[in-house]
Amino acid sequence: MKAKVYVTLKDGILDPQGKAVQQSLHHLGYPAIKEVRLGKYIEIELSPMPLEEAKRAVAEMCRKLLANTVIENFRFEVE
Amino acid sequence: MDKEVIEQHGLSQEEYQKILALLGREPNRLELGLFSVMWSEHCSYKSSRVHLRKLPTTGERVVQGPGENAGAVDIGDGLVAVFKIESHNHPSFIEPYQGAATGVGGILRDIFTMGARPIALLNSLRFGPLESPKNRYLLEGVVAGIAGYGNCMGIPTVGGEIYFNEIYNQNPLVNVFCLGIAKKDRLFRASASGVGNTVIYIGSKTGRDGIHGATMASEGFDDSIEARRPTVQVGDPFTEKLLLEACLEIMERELVVGIQDMGAAGLTSSSVEMAGRGGTGIELEINRVPRREEGMTPYEVMLSESQERMLLVAKPGREDEILSVCARWDLAAAVIGRVTDSRRVVLIEEGRIVADLPIPALTDDAPVYERPMETPAYLDSIQGINLDLIPQPKDLGDALMAVLVSPTIASKRWVYQQYDYMVRTNTVVRPGLEAAVVRIKGTRKALVLSVDGNGAYGILNPYRGGVIAVCEAARNIVCAGGRPIGLTDCLNFGNPERPDVMWQFALSVEGIADACRQLEIPVVSGNVSFYNETHGLGIYPTPIIGMVGLIEDADRVVRPGFKDAGDRIVLLGETKEELGGSEYLKQIHSREGGFPPLLDLAVEKALHKCCLDAIEAGIIKSAHDCSEGGLAVTLAEAAILSGPSLGATVVLPDLPIRMDAHLFGETQSRIIVTVEEARLMELERRCAQEGVPMAVIGRVEGDRLTIRIEGQDRPLIDRPVEAVRTAWDGAIESYFEGRKKEGHDGDV
């Protein structure tokens, strides 16, 4: 089973990388872009276990290590 | 074997016939793969070998000359300086960040493989002009890659040089130099000795990356390079840091008899070269090699260029200790084979022999070519340049400013500020000056490091280009107060199968050899990079010299910037009317041509001796070598680098030469020094003794740079130093700030 984790910067926290990408996209001719935020995508291969248990474990991993909750949000899917 | 398969392996029909003759049978595909990498230009030096023999490689201090992973020179106190320069040109054009990063990774391994702890990195870079978004993208990526790898490893990047010229548009150059320090009695060689000894693999696991990197570096570019991206390896500096610490620990505890990194041609060249040097044989069980991907064939495993891997030959009975050091550093390690007495490389997959080749066939019997040479047809047209048709600028002050903001001359702060140049706390002279200085902890000594080479001279006269590259590197070292003790060269050229390129190569090497002999500086290591050509257009002959000098007392270091108001400014050497190949002609008149400056090696040698003796006698307060941009740029830089913006009033003698040549000509064998008024006589006496021409040309004072000609009232140049500094300092940065405004982003 596989968990897909998305880590993004919290709203309101300056994202200099996102800003640079946004500028670049504007220059490439996409004026309609309002904002770009960069994040991380993490794939975790899990041994088979009950879905609820897996979700609990992944949430814990996120809080402990994968995201820094001072500046980052996370969400994930387990399938 | 199929003609197409042979061609894909970069082997000629003649070479294939030679393989058949050596083996007395057809090779299988894996064996053909081994031949293809071992006989590639990159590994075999087949086109360059006959010429490289001309280089002087011996000297009192030489502990290890060419032929090992790096050269080593005795610096006293039981220590040796271990150093080498290497190119990563082709990979850096395809993927600038990873290409440059893995270039740093590779040269670092070359140094610590010898048992030396790396303490300094330098680099020499060539790009097309920064007006082009593609070139900015390449520079930005290469610099970030060098920074990303070196910074993470904690090895300071203390200096380097960059030139910009259209000729490098499609073929940028990335040459990386590394210096390490080892105990003289604990220098390790890449040799597999001791029949029955275990062969151990440590480091990253093997993936499919970089297969045929060595053959790629042995071909020119065409339009298919985009599709070649997968052959570029990805660097992992964190693993390399662990590998460095683990290897140094293993060597310190003397657990191995030989060690070799897996660089170009990976496991193949490391195993074959080690057995070749040891006069032994080697047997590897391919299925034991740690792998990152499933289903890899022996062919892929043997030819992979995955980074951060080492091959060791263990001392008998010490295998477990080696494995436990690796475990402590969280590194993969595996026993994969043993040393034999067969002089053959035998590869075994699941108990079956899949390749069995005589080692001399792969190494000693590799082809050596005396490729045809021919004086190029272009030579007359580019050397012939009529100065009378080139007008002098109305305002020479404006000309100075224009030359100073040329990215080749301007401050490289934007670049080196991205490198950690202070870690390890040995950096005495930081980047931005002509040579870097690092102290050797535990001694009073310091080493001076410089990289140099000017392709603009090389194209006009390759012999002189070679001579000047050596002399300028040595002059830089002398100016800091160091005695040159050894050099390493990186020879960047076009396609050696072209007779005019081979002619350039042969003459460049001769120039380097003559200069080395005269200045008594041995060549202890080096690298050749051919096939720097795209669509048939090759680069300028660009030999890069990485030189090391020794300062006995680190407190005696001399810097190029003016020191104190009131000091007298002295020109050592003579100024001639020489504008050929100059940065001034290129920037102000958009011309590249003429004859590069002459260089008399006896004059150069006397200059070095005179300057160095005067420095050691404590007479000289600052010294700055006069090179690209000529006298005016040298004086401007000495003012800029003075720290508190010290100005200068300079009165040049009235020579019967063009004013622009006087100010911007790049006549060789000149150094600008400053001395206290009271010690002028002493300097005069020394110069007379050595036969070095000297002229007192000015005084350090005020906050403006003023240059006049004797007998004339109106200055040729008169600018506030602060304005000069601001223009010079921000020039490269302005291309990147400008980009945002112009909106060229992503246009690559």
Add this chain to the structure above:
Amino acid sequence: MRFGILVFPGSNCDHDCYHVIKHLLGQPADFIWHKETDLRGVDAVIIPGGFSYGDYLRTGAIAQYSPVMKSVRDFARAGGPVLGICNGFQILLEAGLLPGAMLRNRSLKFICKDVFVRVETAETPFTAAIASGRVLKLPIAHAEGNYYADPETLRELQENRQVVFRYCTKEGRISDEANPNGSLDSIAGICNRSRNVLGVMPHPERCTEGLDGNTDGRLFFQSVLEQSGIQSR
């Protein structure tokens, strides 16, 4: 005074700190491997700079779970002096020993250069011998030194005088131009509430010998020695 210098895989300023303490200050120093759990009775802990675990995932993120960090927490709770430099600061943030987090420099680039910082308080073991308000010249070398904290945390830091260093001009003026990386409130270093744990982005260990004419970094080490009543050499 015995110093413990933590070594994580990827630490690369460990030897520089050791050199200063052992050879310049003449004090005993121990390297403490990240897998150890015993701080061996050291009197002060230094978490050196570098790229622990390659700075993969986030700077300092993986190092916070090394076994040694539990002992460092206990040591800090008991009032022991802890100095985190650069990556060490980032590790202290990730470990929750100091509040806030680090973002990429606003230039998105690694920056290595000398900067000026103003000492905002002498009330930490590592600044005790430095007059508040004094301007120091110290080198920085990082890609992620852009300090961030939420408004609540920032207010607490200010109220409790936990902001120890701020980037400034040569004359000591706080300005955006003098802020090299975009740090909130120009913060270059902070301490915890009980003031014994200090994190700084600049590298004091790199300017102690005057190789380039600067010895300002030495003051950090002299402060902590003087606090324990030791005259440094």
